[in-house]
Amino acid sequence: MGGIAALIVAAGRGERAGTAMPKQYRPLAGRSILRRAVEAFERHPDISMVQVVIGASDHEDYQAATKGLDLLPTLAGGHSRQHSVLHGLQALTAKRPDFVLIHDAARPLVSRALIDRVIGALPDADAAVPLLPVSDTLKKLIDGKWTTVPRDGLNRAQTPQGFRFDAIVKAHREFAGHDMTDDMALAELAGLKIVGVQGEENNMKITTPDDFARAEALLGGGETRTGFGFDAHRFAAGDHIWLCGVKLPHDKSLEGHSDADAGLHALTDAILGAIGAGDIGQHFSPDDERWRGASSDKFLAHAAKLVSEAGGAIVHCDVTLICERPKIAPHREAMRARIAEILGLEVSRVSVKATTTEGMGFAGRGEGLAAQAIATIRF
Numbered sequence: 492m493g494g495i496a497a498l499i500v501a502a503g504r505g506e507r508a509g510t511a512m513p514k515q516y517r518p519l520a521g522r523s524i525l526r527r528a529v530e531a532f533e534r535h536p537d538i539s540m541v542q543v544v545i546g547a548s549d550h551e552d553y554q555a556a557t558k559g560l561d562l563l564p565t566l567a568g569g570h571s572r573q574h575s576v577l578h579g580l581q582a583l584t585a586k587r588p589d590f591v592l593i594h595d596a597a598r599p600l601v602s603r604a605l606i607d608r609v610i611g612a613l614p615d616a617d618a619a620v621p622l623l624p625v626s627d628t629l630k631k632l633i634d635g636k637w638t639t640v641p642r643d644g645l646n647r648a649q650t651p652q653g654f655r656f657d658a659i660v661k662a663h664r665e666f667a668g669h670d671m672t673d674d675m676a677l678a679e680l681a682g683l684k685i686v687g688v689q690g691e692e693n694n695m696k697i698t699t700p701d702d703f704a705r706a707e708a709l710l711g712g713g714e715t716r717t718g719f720g721f722d723a724h725r726f727a728a729g730d731h732i733w734l735c736g737v738k739l740p741h742d743k744s745l746e747g748h749s750d751a752d753a754g755l756h757a758l759t760d761a762i763l764g765a766i767g768a769g770d771i772g773q774h775f776s777p778d779d780e781r782w783r784g785a786s787s788d789k790f791l792a793h794a795a796k797l798v799s800e801a802g803g804a805i806v807h808c809d810v811t812l813i814c815e816r817p818k819i820a821p822h823r824e825a826m827r828a829r830i831a832e833i834l835g836l837e838v839s840r841v842s843v844k845a846t847t848t849e850g851m852g853f854a855g856r857g858e859g860l861a862a863q864a865i866a867t868i869r870f
């Protein structure tokens with residue numbers, strides 16, 4: 492088939508990064524690290540196919556992170572980076588590309604210029620690798636004694652590393668089990684012709700917790716948008732209400748076409764507002780029988796999906812419930828936890844507050860309750 496393939500390895504667990512989910516699924520200025528890395532190759536005009544290798548349990552995160560991108564069907568990696576690369580190369584064998592660029596998903600800031608340099612150097616070599624000279628003085632502890640390692644001629648290797656496809660597949664098969672941390676190491680073992688190209692300081696690998704903030708700073712922080720939502724429902728006879736995704740026992744119910752969860756409705760509208768996607772009624776018409784008695788978590792999850800499709804990430808939301816009764820405080824933590832669960836956020840990024848109106852207005856008279864919400868989205 493020919494052409495240039497990109498192989499992106501994303502099957503690591505990110506243990507040194509200290510996050511709950513593997514680091515490549517964390518947002519960086521609003522877009523996941525994986526998506527940023529993958530997009531750089533998917534958009535490149537000289538790259539005809541992109542293969543991503545992921546962790547066996549990461550399918551859902553992967554789907555969310557790569558919505559709308561044109562990629563080869565994903566496959567599971569192995570227990571080391573080298574295994575993951577080999578799995579990817581084996582899958583690409585059927586496509587018979589001329590060249591392959593192998594890239595760490597953990598390097599989301601790879602530039603178009605760097606990809607161009609690697610591709611540009613390939614026709615004359617078996618391998619082209621971005622390198623940067625070491626500038627710090629290097630120290631090694633040997634048997635409890637510090638010694639200085641001469642840094643002359645030492646370089647740091649980055650990705651993407653480009654290879655003649657047949658040559659790197661052969662090297663990977665021949666030296667399987669050596670457990671090298673990059674693919675140039677296998678090219679070295681196989682005696683391939685390797686050329687260095689200029690690497691980039693900004694093409695950092697996200698490895699430790701500090702690296703997230705450093706990478707965000709390099710991105711200039713991205714764009715932040717906020718959206719506001721409001722909703723009110725009338726009380727009727729009943730014995731429970733739904734608020735912020737939690738069922739509360741009460742001596743009344745709330746009237747509405749769906750479950751009348753004013754908290755989730757206000758928040759759904761806030762999220763839709765932040766991405767200019769209309770309001771909840773446009774997406775879930777009150778005339779539509781499908782939504783009669785519907786659980787409002789569906790509406791909120793749909794709004795969150797639209798955000799990720801638009802390339803954004805919800806980073807914070809704040810809901811204020813306005814009612815005299817029921818008392819919200821005992822349920823506040825359950826509400827935060829439920830919203831965090833629906834949106835896939837840490838609980839610390841979700842706020843639920845409550846207030847009365849001192850007996851004034853419809854909420855004060857107990858005719859119904861209202862909710863306001865703000866959502867913050869980063870792109």
Ligand code: CTP
Nearest residue numbers: 500501502503504505506507570571575596597
């Ligand atoms: N990788 C992989 N399969 C593995 C291990 C690593 O595909 N079994 C990928 C990672 O997802 C990452 C790249 O190889 O994109 C570089 O690895 P590294 O930075 O070490 O990432 P992790 O292995 O995820 O992190 P850690 O070593 O801290 O657990």
Ligand code: MG
Nearest residue numbers: 503504505572
């Ligand atoms: Mg690792």
